[in-house]
Amino acid sequence: MxxxxxxxxxxxxxxxxxxxxxxxxxxxxxxxxxxxxxxxxxxxxxxxxxxxxxxxxxxxxxxxxxxxxxxxxxxxxxxxxxxxxxxxxxxxxxxxxxxxxxxxxxxxxxxxxxxxxxxxxxxxxxxxxxxxxxxxxxxxxxxxxxxxxxxxxxxxxxxxxxxxxxxxxxxxxxxxxxxxxxxxxxxxxxxxxxxxxxxxxxxxxxxxxxxxxxxxxxxxxxxxxxxxxxSTAVKRSNRLLAVNAMLRRYGLPQPAPGRRPTFDAVKIAAITALRAPVEELRRLRSRGLSAAE
Structure with a gap:
């Protein structure tokens, strides 16, 4: 095609x-x-x-x-x-x-x-x-x-x-x-x-x-x-930018993505863990289910 x-x-x-x-x-x-x-x-x-x-x-x-x-x-x-x-x-x-x-x-x-x-x-x-x-x-x-x-x-x-x-x-x-x-x-x-x-x-x-x-x-x-x-890279960057924005609001400005890769990985792991229950609930709702089911 x-x-x-x-x-x-x-x-x-x-x-x-x-x-x-x-x-x-x-x-x-x-x-x-x-x-x-x-x-x-x-x-x-x-x-x-x-x-x-x-x-x-x-x-x-x-x-x-x-x-x-x-x-x-x-x-x-x-x-x-x-x-x-x-x-x-x-x-x-x-x-x-x-x-x-x-x-x-x-x-x-x-x-x-x-x-x-x-x-x-x-x-x-x-x-x-x-x-x-x-x-x-x-x-x-x-x-x-x-x-x-x-x-x-x-x-x-x-x-x-x-x-x-x-x-x-x-x-x-x-x-x-x-x-x-x-x-x-x-x-x-x-x-x-x-x-x-x-x-x-x-x-x-x-x-x-x-x-x-x-x-x-x-x-x-x-x-x-x-x-x-x-892409996977874009989704990772978006999550990192969301974390950086949150930390900046608390007076903790962060380096741009890629400048401290190890610290980036820690922040990504933290936000992924925090979001997991919310994303699972969204997934269930999208299938017409509830958490109780």
């Missing part, structure tokens, strides 16, 4: 360490058409849909984000003139989209030498579909997973900033702080370290874990999809 996402041999060598451009065969998939996305917006639970005005700043203050006074389905229906930005979150809640995401990552996994996505360590597979009006902006932020981002309709400019030395987004900001908004401080000089991907239908890019980025659309409405997953 042909892969839906094409990764060059050269980019396979660096995956998943640095960003790169991709080609894909998803632009004509009926599931990603505007009509089907209207239906998807009606089917998803309300907490899985986020939207606001599209005319925001790259470093938009979360307290002053412009609102859109329309229902989600109406926003998608009128996206050409709605001046809106919308994301349909965790679309794998709908089985057809879960199958699509798995098929995409199974193909990538085969291309890099694995049997399928599970064999490649692609776990926690999730999909996020963005429907944006012309000239809309997604502010500067980082994501806690790896991501193949594919452009389905319209033009999009994707700015990914090299922060490997921690000088753009400090270590403390990367930590998971309850209640913290995803938008980050942005300065125009960050563009000196940016790689900008200009994407039309059939184009895309790979966004590595925790690489800061911001996005804007062109003169047409835009449909895009982020195909995300978490």
């Amino acid at each position: 042909a892969s839906l996402i094409s990764v060059s041999a050269q980019d396979r060598e660096t995956f998943p360490s640095v960003p790169f451009g991709i080609k894909h065969a998803l632009a004509d998939d009926p599931l990603l058409s505007l009509d089907r996305l209207i239906d998807l917006a009606a089917r998803l639970p309300r907490h899985s849909i986020e939207f606001n005005g599209g005319n925001v700043a790259i470093d938009q203050n979360p307290d002053t984000v412009p609102l859109v006074e329309m229902e989600p389905t109406e926003i998608v229906r009128r996206i050409r003139e709605a001046n809106a930005w919308m994301v349909l979150k965790r679309v794998e809640q709908v089985p057809a989209y879960a199958d699509l995401l798995k098929g995409i990552l199974d193909g990538v996994a085969r291309d890099i030498g694995h049997a399928d996505a599970a064999d490649a360590g692609f776990t926690n597979i999730e999909g996020f579909i963005f429907v944006s009006s012309p000239n809309a902006t997604t502010p500067f932020h980082v994501d806690p997973e790896d991501n193949f981002f594919v452009q389905i309709h319209g033009e999009k400019y994707f700015h990914i900033i090299d922060n490997r030395d921690g000088s753009i987004v400090p270590d403390a900001v990367m930590e998971f702080r309850p209640g913290a908004h995803r938008n980050l401080t942005y300065k125009p000089e960050f563009e000196d370290r940016a790689r900008v991907f200009t994407m039309n239908a059939g184009d895309g890019c790979f966004v590595p874990y925790h690489w800061p980025h911001w996005v804007r659309t062109g003169s047409s409405y835009s449909i895009s999809m982020a195909v995300t997953w978490k």
Whole structure:
């Protein structure tokens, strides 16, 4: 079976360490058409849909984000003139989209030498579909997973900033702080370290874990999809960042992950032990059981 996402041999060598451009065969998939996305917006639970005005700043203050006074389905229906930005979150809640995401990552996994996505360590597979009006902006932020981002309709400019030395987004900001908004401080000089991907239908890019980025659309409405997953290394890093944030709140700032590997391992073991009962309860509930059963 042909892969839906094409990764060059050269980019396979660096995956998943640095960003790169991709080609894909998803632009004509009926599931990603505007009509089907209207239906998807009606089917998803309300907490899985986020939207606001599209005319925001790259470093938009979360307290002053412009609102859109329309229902989600109406926003998608009128996206050409709605001046809106919308994301349909965790679309794998709908089985057809879960199958699509798995098929995409199974193909990538085969291309890099694995049997399928599970064999490649692609776990926690999730999909996020963005429907944006012309000239809309997604502010500067980082994501806690790896991501193949594919452009389905319209033009999009994707700015990914090299922060490997921690000088753009400090270590403390990367930590998971309850209640913290995803938008980050942005300065125009960050563009000196940016790689900008200009994407039309059939184009895309790979966004590595925790690489800061911001996005804007062109003169047409835009449909895009982020195909995300978490590797074992990413899940370990996320747990460590959660521990570091907790300790920082108690006045004990921690070194960034990787600087003290032995101490990192101790913290990971501690948080894993503390979370085990909670995660088991969640697992039971997801199967429709109770702890008493």
